[in-house]
Amino acid sequence: xxxxxxxxxQPQRTALSWRRxxxxxxxxxxxxLRSGIEHSQLALDILGLLLLLTTAxxxxxxxxxxxxxxxxxxxxxxxxxxxxxxxxxTALAGVGALVCIYLSMG
Numbered sequence: 001x002x003x004x005x006x007x008x009x010q011p012q013r014t015a016l017s018w019r020r021x022x023x024x025x026x027x028x029x030x031x032x033l034r035s036g037i038e039h040s041q042l043a044l045d046i047l048g049l050l051l052l053l054t055t056a057x058x059x060x061x062x063x064x065x066x067x068x069x070x071x072x073x074x075x076x077x078x079x080x081x082x083x084x085x086x087x088x089x090t091a092l093a094g095v096g097a098l099v100c101i102y103l104s105m106g
Contacts, residue, residue, distance in 0.1 A: 011069040018062030025055040025089050032096035039103045047096045054089050058082070 029051030036044025061082050069076070 014069060015066035022055055022059040022062055028093045029055055035100040044099060047092060051092050054085060
């Protein structure tokens with residue numbers, strides 16, 4: 001006897017993961033921006049704003065991807081640009097976090 005597989009669960013999990021990723025980067029960008037304002041560091045302000053702007057792009061892409069996946073009923077690989085954008089965001093968030101830690105120590 002084989003178990004029935006619900007094909008609707010994977011697209012829902014994918015849509016939720018795009019939302020969680022966007023939310024995590026939004027919080028990280030806001031914290032970096034706050035740290036830049038608190039320490040009067042223009043570089044952190046710019047980094048935080050850049051992270052927030054790219055987060056908006058990921059949120060828009062995630063919304064369109066969710067609609068496309070739910071209409072097709074199956075998953076497809078995300079485009080290279082989306083993966084590159086998230087990789088760049090991860091690097092920006094890491095650099096921003098390290099600078100924030102450095103500033104809070106001194």
